Amino acid sequence: MVVGRGMRELVPPFSLAVGRWILAFLLTLPFAWPHRRTLKGLNLRQWMMLLLLGILGVGAYNTLAYIALAHTTATNAALLNSFIPIAIIAISWFLGHRAKGLELFGVGVSFCGVLTIVSHGDPAILAGLSLNVGDVWMLAAVLSWALYTLGLRWRPQGVHPMALLAALTAIGLMLLLPFAWHELATGAVLHLVPAAFAGIAYTGIFPAFLGYVFYNRAVAEVGAAKGGLFIHLMPVFSTILAAIFLSEVPQLYHLLGIVMILAGIWLTTGFNRR
Numbered sequence: 001m002v003v004g005r006g007m008r009e010l011v012p013p014f015s016l017a018v019g020r021w022i023l024a025f026l027l028t029l030p031f032a033w034p035h036r037r038t039l040k041g042l043n044l045r046q047w048m049m050l051l052l053l054g055i056l057g058v059g060a061y062n063t064l065a066y067i068a069l070a071h072t073t074a075t076n077a078a079l080l081n082s083f084i085p086i087a088i089i090a091i092s093w094f095l096g097h098r099a100k101g102l103e104l105f106g107v108g109v110s111f112c113g114v115l116t117i118v119s120h121g122d123p124a125i126l127a128g129l130s131l132n133v134g135d136v137w138m139l140a141a142v143l144s145w146a147l148y149t150l151g152l153r154w155r156p157q158g159v160h161p162m163a164l165l166a167a168l169t170a171i172g173l174m175l176l177l178p179f180a181w182h183e184l185a186t187g188a189v190l191h192l193v194p195a196a197f198a199g200i201a202y203t204g205i206f207p208a209f210l211g212y213v214f215y216n217r218a219v220a221e222v223g224a225a226k227g228g229l230f231i232h233l234m235p236v237f238s239t240i241l242a243a244i245f246l247s248e249v250p251q252l253y254h255l256l257g258i259v260m261i262l263a264g265i266w267l268t269t270g271f272n273r274r
Contacts (some may be wrong), residue, residue, distance in 0.1 A: 007066075007196070007199040007203075008066075008069055008070045010190075010191045010193065010195060010196040010199065011190055011191065011196050011199065011200065012180075012183050012184070012188035012189070012190065013063055013066035013067045013069075013070060013183075014063060014066075014176060014179040014180040014182075014183045015180045015183060015184065016066050016199070016200065017059075017062050017063040017066060017176050017180070018176050018177060018180040019200040019203075019204065020062070020200055020204040020207075020208045021058060021169055021172055021173050021176065021204070021208060022204070023200065023201065023204030023205065023208070023209070024169055024204050024205075024208035024212070025166065025169040025170060025173060027204070027205065027209045028162060028165050028166045028209060029166060031162040032160070032162040032163045032165065032166035035160035035163040036163055038158055038159045038160045038163050039159055039163050042156055042159070046156040049154055049155065049156065050155075050156065050164075050167055050168065050171065051171055053148060053151050053152065053155065053168055053171075054167070054168040054169075054170075054175070055171065055172070055175055056144050056145070056147050056148035056151060057144075057145070057148035057151075057168060057172070057212070058168050058171065058173070058175075058176075059171070059172040059175035059176055060140075060141070060144040061141050061144045061145045061148065062141075062203075062207075062208075063176060063179075064137050064138070064140045064141035064144060065077065065081075065137075067134075068080075068134040068135065068136075068137035068138035069134065070134065071132060071133050071134025071137065072132055072133075072137075072138060075118055075125075076131075076132075076134070076135055076138070077134075077138050078114075078118055078234070078235060079114070079115070079118050079126075080135060080138040080139060080142060081138065081141075081142060081231065081234070082111060082114040082115075082118075082231065082234075082235075083139075083142050084142050084145050084146055084149075084228055085110070085111070085225070085228045085229045085231060085232065086107065086111065087142055087143060087146035088146045088149055088150060088224050088225055088228040089103075089107065089225055091146055091150055092150065092224065092225060095150070097225075099225060102267055102268070103225065103226075103267075103268045105267060106229070106263075106264045106265065106266070106267030107229060107264060107268055108264070109260055109263055109264035109267060110229060110232045110263075110264025110265055111232070111264070112260055112264075113232065113256075113258065113259070113260030113262075113263075113264060114232050114235055114257065114261065116256055116257035116260060117235040117236075117239065117253065117254060117257035117258070117261075118235065119253075120251070120253050121251075121253030121256065121257075122253075145231075146228070149219055149224045149227065149228045150224045152219045152220065152224065153223075153224060161213070161216060161217065161220075162213075164216070165212055165213060165216065168212075215227065215230075218230060222269060225268075226268060226269045229264070229265055229268050229269070230265065232261050232264070232265065233261065233265075235261070236257075236258050236261055236262075239254045239258065
């Protein structure tokens with residue numbers, strides 16, 4: 001979120017999305033190519049499922065988030081992004097899955113941990129936040145990611161994870177390219193400076209390539225609701241990275257929030273039960 005917010009003056013949102021996914025696709029391709037045959041033999045329904053997942057997870061989520069970050073603060077975006085696990089549970093409820101009481105409690109504890117970090121432990125900051133058009137875009141991104149996470153349940157079986165990611169990335173890129181072209185054709189300016197390339201490289205390698213590899217695996221292993229909860233670790237890692245690279249000293253509210261997030265994840269995923 002912080003990098004996306006910082007890139008708004010250098011790279012317009014669709015161009016940033018295309019840049020990161022081109023890089024992610026190139027990184028995925030060597031691992032996916034040996035398993036390309038696992039995509040053969042898919043029927044029309046399975047390809048339609050891949051198309052939907054590519055639109056939601058690659059084409060829509062990050063692009064909507066980048067559009068949002070052009071109009072709202074990183075704090076608002078991080079706060080709204082933390083609603084993803086709640087959205088997953090809510091949609092799952094409509095699909096017939098009822099979360100257990102301890103799971104709901106764990107999500108609530110983890111969410112409160114996110115609020116603690118985002119608000120710097122000051123409720124007045126949360127009370128002073130105001131919604132704007134960027135927040136609406138961010139809510140659309142949240143819905144897109146929740147649907148993508150739940151949709152992974154119906155991904156075609158037998159397709160290698162790297163081949164799956166390559167296919168989703170290609171689908172998302174085909175969706176994004178016309179929008180990026182229109183964006184630049186209508187006056188958006190792309191600043192090809194070192195900071196722009198660094199931002200695209202960071203978002204392409206870490207959130208796009210590595211992030212999707214690990215997230216897809218996590219959802220496959222523990223399910224959508226539990227896998228989605230790990231989104232709440234984003235402010236935890238942001239705190240750690242800021243301490244390492246920016247020499248920012250963690251405050252008490254950081255530590256309290258991290259403890260609450262980890263406790264919530266522990267409760268929800270059932271690490272305390274054998």
